[in-house]
Amino acid sequence: MPRPRKPFTPFRCFNSSPEIIRLVVMMYVRFPLSLRNVEDLLFERGIDLCHETVRFWWNRFGPMFAGDIRRQRVSRMKGITHWRWHLDEVYVKINGEMHYLWRAVDHEGEILESFVTRTRDKAAALTFMKKTLKRHGSPEVITTDGLRSYRAAMTELGNADKQEIGRWANNRVENSHLPFRRRERAMLRFRQMKSLQKFASVHASFHNHFNQERHLVSRQEYKLRRSAALAEWQTLMS
Numbered sequence: 001m002p003r004p005r006k007p008f009t010p011f012r013c014f015n016s017s018p019e020i021i022r023l024v025v026m027m028y029v030r031f032p033l034s035l036r037n038v039e040d041l042l043f044e045r046g047i048d049l050c051h052e053t054v055r056f057w058w059n060r061f062g063p064m065f066a067g068d069i070r071r072q073r074v075s076r077m078k079g080i081t082h083w084r085w086h087l088d089e090v091y092v093k094i095n096g097e098m099h100y101l102w103r104a105v106d107h108e109g110e111i112l113e114s115f116v117t118r119t120r121d122k123a124a125a126l127t128f129m130k131k132t133l134k135r136h137g138s139p140e141v142i143t144t145d146g147l148r149s150y151r152a153a154m155t156e157l158g159n160a161d162k163q164e165i166g167r168w169a170n171n172r173v174e175n176s177h178l179p180f181r182r183r184e185r186a187m188l189r190f191r192q193m194k195s196l197q198k199f200a201s202v203h204a205s206f207h208n209h210f211n212q213e214r215h216l217v218s219r220q221e222y223k224l225r226r227s228a229a230l231a232e233w234q235t236l237m238s
Helices: 018-030 035-044 051-076 122-136 148-157 171-186 193-210 219-233
Strands: 084-094 097-106 111-117 141-144 163-165
Touching (some): 018 035, 018 051, 018 193, 035 051, 051 193, 084 122, 084 171, 084 193, 097 122, 097 171, 097 193, 111 193, 122 148, 141 148, 148 163, 171 193, 193 219
Parallel strands (some): 084 141, 141 163
Antiparallel strands (some): 084 097, 097 111
16 A cells, blocks of 8 residues: 655755744844844754854745745635725835835735835836735725825726825834834845845735734733734744
8 A cells, every 4th residue: 555645844854843943934034133143042042053044944934934824814814805005115225226115004004015126107106006906905095105106007007086195194104114124224235136025025924923013902912912923823834
């Protein structure tokens, strides 16, 4: 009789345990730490790893974990309407050249989409909005800043009547840039557009998973949410 196949696991070719790999990837992506910071913190806990191992593991497993998080969140949030979106873009320098990171955030602070372009014109805004609408459906209101590219793109898509512009109306997405900016400084900026897109997408999924809205809930409720997020994290890719 043929032997039963073992269940697939992405950790099968690695000597380290899945728990250590998850811990390393979470520390590097979630917190504003450098590769060597993670190496030193792990060494204090009796785990001897090279910083290049941290780099390899985050590149190998970061997108896998992020994809698993997205799939689980989509299944839980199925049928829930994102009635208000906030769109914004920030500049990111890559080898001295200006690029733009576009982000879509819903009314609860959930990062819906991250998209990197070389320009900040109508074509870039249109591509970004088409991608977001295809994945998340259509909201009732789209809040933006005064960039005319948004208006031009939304007019072509036929939803210009949904646009809302206000002086402080877009603070939700403006604040969502802060965790990414802290990570950018710790990483000493990016070298390639591809690596920026990869990290921005992975970081967004991690941020959504561990963001427990600490300032809006009681200490007890926050502890329960944090424990649930960590418990779910330990089951990823298992």
